[in-house]
Amino acid sequence: MQGKYRALRLNENGFLEVIDQTKLPFVTESKVLKTTNEVVEAIKDMTVRGAGVIGSVAAFGIYTACMEVNSYDELKEKALLIRESRPTAVNLMWAVDKMMELLKDSTDLVADAKKYAIELNDEEASESQNIAKYGADIIEEILKKKNKTSINILTHCNAGWLAVIDEGTALAPIYEAAKRGIDVHVWVDETRPRNQGASLTAWELTQSKIKHTIIADNTGGHLMQHGMVDMVITGADRVSANGDVANKIGTYLKALAAFDNDVPFYVAIPASTFDFEIRDGVKEIPIELRSEDEVKYMRGVDSNGEVREVLITPKDSPAINYGFDVTPARLISGLITDKGVCKANYEEIKKRFN
Numbered sequence: 031m032q033g034k035y036r037a038l039r040l041n042e043n044g045f046l047e048v049i050d051q052t053k054l055p056f057v058t059e060s061k062v063l064k065t066t067n068e069v070v071e072a073i074k075d076m077t078v079r080g081a082g083v084i085g086s087v088a089a090f091g092i093y094t095a096c097m098e099v100n101s102y103d104e105l106k107e108k109a110l111l112i113r114e115s116r117p118t119a120v121n122l123m124w125a126v127d128k129m130m131e132l133l134k135d136s137t138d139l140v141a142d143a144k145k146y147a148i149e150l151n152d153e154e155a156s157e158s159q160n161i162a163k164y165g166a167d168i169i170e171e172i173l174k175k176k177n178k179t180s181i182n183i184l185t186h187c188n189a190g191w192l193a194v195i196d197e198g199t200a201l202a203p204i205y206e207a208a209k210r211g212i213d214v215h216v217w218v219d220e221t222r223p224r225n226q227g228a229s230l231t232a233w234e235l236t237q238s239k240i241k242h243t244i245i246a247d248n249t250g251g252h253l254m255q256h257g258m259v260d261m262v263i264t265g266a267d268r269v270s271a272n273g274d275v276a277n278k279i280g281t282y283l284k285a286l287a288a289f290d291n292d293v294p295f296y297v298a299i300p301a302s303t304f305d306f307e308i309r310d311g312v313k314e315i316p317i318e319l320r321s322e323d324e325v326k327y328m329r330g331v332d333s334n335g336e337v338r339e340v341l342i343t344p345k346d347s348p349a350i351n352y353g354f355d356v357t358p359a360r361l362i363s364g365l366i367t368d369k370g371v372c373k374a375n376y377e378e379i380k381k382r383f384n
């Protein structure tokens with residue numbers, strides 16, 4: 031369902047080119063990342079974002095870094111810069127570590143890094159396609175159980191193809207359901223403070239002509255109480271061995287509301303999102319703290335189509351900006367993975383993935 035755009039690609043000159051997500055939905059523009067520093071900056075300032083795409087960019091970032099170094103030891107320093115560019119999405123560390131492991135005996139760093147980064151991305155793309163199929167099967171089951179022909183799905187943040195290649199995670203089953211002819215409508219949480227739902231998810235769904243409605247972040251509970259949400263699907267930035275899920279701030283509150291209203295709450299993830307080193311996600315997953323300005327300023331276009339940022343709070347009021355929260359496994363109906371749907375608990379996850 032990507033249509034004509036790609037979140038990232040290697041361009042004709044062999045450089046990494048990404049869609050600049052900070053400009054969407056107003057301007058669709060790409061950016062070429064020619065150096066390690068540009069890759070690191072693009073991850074930090076969220077030119078690229080979404081756990082899977084951060085991992086993909088990191089893999090190509092290692093390839094970019096290989097063009098700047100003369101040895102594996104020099105590469106290690108660059109790899110560390112990329113690895114530390116954001117703290118929560120484990121796909122970032124996973125991709126860097128995997129690339130470094132593959133490259134450790136390489137005699138041609140540039141050529142090998144290019145090959146491994148492409149392979150890693152092909153793998154992610156095929157996992158996304160499997161997630162699409164397993165997730166769409168659940169959508170069909172829910173419709174059958176409820177004896178309905180159309181489904182209302184709530185999603186938080188952006189977990190489409192801008193966040194994970196090729197089809198995304200949370201949006202992949204939605205795209206697949208639409209392909210199967212199912213009448214799908216998506217409730218899109220705006221996802222303050224950076225509005226990834228209102229700007230990115232709504233943009234993706236518009237590109238694919240999928241019915242959707244943007245809602246203020248606090249609307250989901252009300253909709254659930256009135257039977258207007260059949261299921262919730264979100265993505266994740268890190269899933270601990272016990273099945274706790276870190277995702278964009280506000281996900282936990284949606285899960286609580288879903289639990290209270292018997293609305294199935296699913297989390298769609300590729301294998302690279304598991305972190306088996308962490309046994310208690312709520313206590314141990316590192317949560318990114320970003321600039322308070324992201325809370326205090328809103329971005330949009332004025333009547334002349336110019337992109338502007340405006341202050342929406344008293345100038346001197348302090349704000350705090352946690353990027354993610356952790357939803358405990360007990361609130362999760364299931365994890366939609368590339369190997370099928372499994373319960374969010376240690377034994378089930380270990381059986382399939384370890």
Ligand code: MRU
Binds near residue numbers: 083266277353
């Ligand atoms: O801060 P972001 O935009 O990178 O956060 C993205 C999310 O929280 C997504 O829901 C998450 O990465 C899942 S999609 C892989």
